[in-house]
Amino acid sequence: MKTLFALVRARGFDQRVTHPRSAPSRHWYQGRRRLLPMLLATALALLLVLEISGWMLARRASPAPAGPAAKEEPLPSPGRLAAAAGNLQRRLAALAPKGVFVVVDTAGNRVYLRQGNQLLRAMVASCGSGNVLEDPVGGRTWTFETPRGVFSVQSKVNNPVWIKPDWAYLEEGEAIPRDQKERAQPGMLGDYAVGIGHGYFLHGTLYTRLLGRNVSHGCVRLGDEDLKALVKSVPLGTRVIIY
Amino acid sequence: MLQRLLFCLFCFSLGAALPAAAAAPGEVFPADYRLLRQELHLAKENQIYFVFDLPAHQVSFRASGLSVAELPLAGWRLWGHPREPRIDVLVEKDTLAEPQRTKIRVAPAAETPTLTAGGDLQALEIDDMPVRYQLLFDDGTVIRVAPCARGVFGRIIDGWRWAAWCLSRPLISDWKFFRGKPYTELVLVLQPRDAQLLYWSFTAGGRSLIRWPLR
Secondary structure: OHHHHHHHHHHHHOOOOOOOOOHHHHHHHHHHHHHHHHHHHHHHHHHHHHHHHHHHHHOOOOOOOOOOOOOOOOOOOHHHHHHHHHHHHHHHHHHOOOOEEEEEEOOOOEEEEEEOOEEEEEEEEEOEOOOEEEOOOOOOEEEOOOOOEEEEOOEEEEOOEEEOOHHHHHHOOOOOOOOHHHHEEEOOOOOEEEEEEOOEEEEOOOOHHHOOOOOEOOOEEEOHHHHHHHHHHOOOOOEEEEO | OHHHHHHHHHHHHHHHOOOOOOOOOOOOHHHHHHHHHHHHHHHHOOOEEEEEEOOOOEEEEEEOOEEEEEEEOOEEEEEOOOOOOOOEEEEEEEOOOOOOOOEEOOOOOOOOOOOOOOOOOOOOOHHHOOOOEEEEEOOOOEEEEEEOOOHHHHHHHHHHHHHHHHHHHHHHHHHHHHOOOOOOEEEEEEOHHHHHHHHHHOOOOOEEEEEOOOO
């Protein structure tokens, strides 16, 4: 590149260079002078070819690669396609919750009590903080995240007692007690707890001022009134959808 | 020459500032039937799944065939060819500024606890989520999520981004072709909050369906 610039400057762009040149060297300089535009034109042409071929490739149909898709069944005949699609829609609708169900929006920290498309109650909650706690001694790790997915109400407990787990002691810098009875913490979970499996609950909280923020250790915290209404509305087996 | 080039680029960016291409209304009945079949398969799995419904201009979060949240699309555009209806599995989320989880410092037993359940608000919240990112699927499909441009300046910047996108996609298609892989990229334009919500909710391993428009 340095040579090219030097050549261009020497050939005439730099007016200060006015050395008389012999005929063969002038031809040589003229040839080199055309080199830069030619290189640019070639590069642009190559780019153009690549762009056009890319556009053509993008418009070419490509088969879908194999994946975890449903087993391919042959399509019904065109005359029966509408009826078959209607049948599929009915089967899909049959899977939806029939009665009341709970939807938890972990990003917005909201819990919705719904029946079909009807919203029965919207509640402010506190979901998982997403923080990570590592046990420096035991090497254990906890991620305080509310799990996403479809769960169901498995238990309803009045005046629940929190059995303080190891991570709570570690987080607070306290020694982990050997006696299990020392772990019992009544009143920490509010008046009710609704179990959804895997150790997760929708329960009350002492920290009501933090409702609406992601501060919990994975459970869903609710205010007293909302929790009471929820417990009254959801029978065992009610679906809890968390996203 | 340079002036003409600049004028062309200016016109190009102005054109790009217009709303993204709208979906062509219409139905491909066999494709819809296949999609329904795939959705039934997903709904039986009892998990959350995501449907990118391009003709309806929305992304919906569904469980058991029921829509629990819907995010309207402000626009979308496609590079490549729409794939056959299939269940796409999210492999990775790619962004320049990935949100980081806070590691809780464990205090020694003798030390006064500095972090309590309610006392510290260092948490991963929706505001920490990016608004511009890519979702990479198992079949190589890429969904690029971008926020709505706001203001004239934002629209012009978006126009330049679009120009760069249009110029770079053919080169990626070429590169993928030489590697024997087809390339399909979908750009979704969402409201910033909705883009953050999608990033939050759609985690690696999540399933989704894309309903393509009639071409």
